[in-house]
Amino acid sequence: MAASFSEFMDFVKAKNPAQPEFHQAVDEVVESIWPVLEKRPEYRKAKILERIVEPERVIVFRVPWVDDSGDVQVNRGFRIEMNSAIGPYKGGLRFHPSVNLGILKFLAFEQVFKNSLTTLPMGGGKGGADFDPKGKSDNEVMSFCQSFMSELFRHIGPNTDIPAGDIGVGGREIGFMFGQYKKLRNEFTGILTGKGLNWGGSLIRPEATGYGAVYFAAEMLGTRNETLKGKTCLVSGGGNVAQYTIEKVLDLGGKCITCSDSSGWIHDEAGIDREKLAFLMELKNVKRGRVKEYAEKFSGAVYTPVDASLDHNPLWDVKADCAFPSATQNEINVKDAANLVKNGVYLVSEGANMPTVPEGVSIFLDKKILYGPGKAANAGGVATSGLEMSQNSLRLSWTREEVDQRLQGIMKAIHKAAFETSKEFGVEGNYVAGANIAGFIKIADSMLDQGVV
Numbered sequence: 001m002a003a004s005f006s007e008f009m010d011f012v013k014a015k016n017p018a019q020p021e022f023h024q025a026v027d028e029v030v031e032s033i034w035p036v037l038e039k040r041p042e043y044r045k046a047k048i049l050e051r052i053v054e055p056e057r058v059i060v061f062r063v064p065w066v067d068d069s070g071d072v073q074v075n076r077g078f079r080i081e082m083n084s085a086i087g088p089y090k091g092g093l094r095f096h097p098s099v100n101l102g103i104l105k106f107l108a109f110e111q112v113f114k115n116s117l118t119t120l121p122m123g124g125g126k127g128g129a130d131f132d133p134k135g136k137s138d139n140e141v142m143s144f145c146q147s148f149m150s151e152l153f154r155h156i157g158p159n160t161d162i163p164a165g166d167i168g169v170g171g172r173e174i175g176f177m178f179g180q181y182k183k184l185r186n187e188f189t190g191i192l193t194g195k196g197l198n199w200g201g202s203l204i205r206p207e208a209t210g211y212g213a214v215y216f217a218a219e220m221l222g223t224r225n226e227t228l229k230g231k232t233c234l235v236s237g238g239g240n241v242a243q244y245t246i247e248k249v250l251d252l253g254g255k256c257i258t259c260s261d262s263s264g265w266i267h268d269e270a271g272i273d274r275e276k277l278a279f280l281m282e283l284k285n286v287k288r289g290r291v292k293e294y295a296e297k298f299s300g301a302v303y304t305p306v307d308a309s310l311d312h313n314p315l316w317d318v319k320a321d322c323a324f325p326s327a328t329q330n331e332i333n334v335k336d337a338a339n340l341v342k343n344g345v346y347l348v349s350e351g352a353n354m355p356t357v358p359e360g361v362s363i364f365l366d367k368k369i370l371y372g373p374g375k376a377a378n379a380g381g382v383a384t385s386g387l388e389m390s391q392n393s394l395r396l397s398w399t400r401e402e403v404d405q406r407l408q409g410i411m412k413a414i415h416k417a418a419f420e421t422s423k424e425f426g427v428e429g430n431y432v433a434g435a436n437i438a439g440f441i442k443i444a445d446s447m448l449d450q451g452v453v
Helices: 005-015 019-041 041-045 048-052 101-117 138-155 171-185 210-224 240-251 275-285 291-295 334-342 358-366 378-393 400-423 431-449
Strands: 057-066 070-084 091-094 122-127 161-165 232-234 257-259 264-267 301-307 322-323 347-349 370-372
Touching: 005 019, 019 041, 019 101, 019 210, 019 358, 041 048, 041 122, 041 138, 048 171, 048 264, 048 275, 048 431, 057 138, 057 240, 057 378, 070 091, 070 101, 070 161, 091 101, 091 322, 101 122, 101 347, 101 378, 101 400, 101 431, 138 171, 161 171, 161 431, 210 240, 210 322, 210 347, 210 370, 210 378, 210 400, 232 358, 240 275, 240 334, 264 291, 275 431, 322 358, 358 370, 370 431, 378 400, 400 431
Parallel strands: 091 122, 091 161, 232 257, 232 322, 322 347, 347 370
Antiparallel strands: 057 070, 070 122, 257 264, 264 301
């Protein structure tokens, strides 16, 4: 066992070269849990840390498929089965050109702790491919998904590994993959979550990550005897997470004034009301259009295209109370974090995975703002995937109210575990340390119980 935190990080970087996102995720967790290792020598003796940063299994495979022009295309597919100490591997599949081993290992590592916090029996995994569904026909997406599942099906199962959707993988992609799995295995099992309601899906699943991030924010505000009523909120992204974050903020009396996609962002000072949100959902989910069309439709909204020469994202330089980063990793840099604090934002609840760079997180913690890290704040998605697994196992469908109630209960439990653990370790209100330590102890104790495997 490395004698110090920096020695351990040197060991991780040497063993996993050219994987900066993975290094960042490990650094953030290990720094938080180092005090626990000092107090629990049995973790050091059993090399829990060295084992927890090493995936149990990494699967890499080629995915050949034929496009509409009759040309053969080849992509690379991945599945990282990170840790199964507390349950079968669980985590999304991401289809995006940026997908590589380092990004998926970071996501799988984060997933292990997030799933541990949900109170449900789920291990951590992640997967995907460097395939871009954007601009592809339904037929091309089906061709790719069927080829992808023709390899992945050997490695997953309802008691082994249950993937879900992530960036680039929505209901359409899940449907095509599920159909291929069913054909190859000749069985109907809850092998994927995020399924259609007619064939084993759960109500509230599409909404769950966004709803959960808002429920977590409400719990954090509750520690200061405040609510979301009347709060002005910034939201990034334009997908599922952003859409349902906006919806739940509206439900709780707040107002969201921004959204974005990879082409640019919208600032709507009047707020995104129900009518505007319905337009945004139709635009992104059905027409698969760009947010620029929102500004063309609603006269009060201002559209700003992405300017790659800027050293910050102007979306985070708008006066507000709360921020919900819901796009992608490292979307808030140091300058963005400083701008948020400067403009009066005192709550950040992360809908995306690791959207804030480490130096930005330090700013939030130094300023003592209410900061909900992704592994706690956005755990509602995987929690509801866990609820979908339960319904599949029981051959039941719960009502919308039942699922939403369970989701709220889980987000409250995650908040309580993170908050009380932060208090126990002398850093009250530091949800980063609280979430990491609470998640880690549960996994580490399970690993000790199961021996050296």
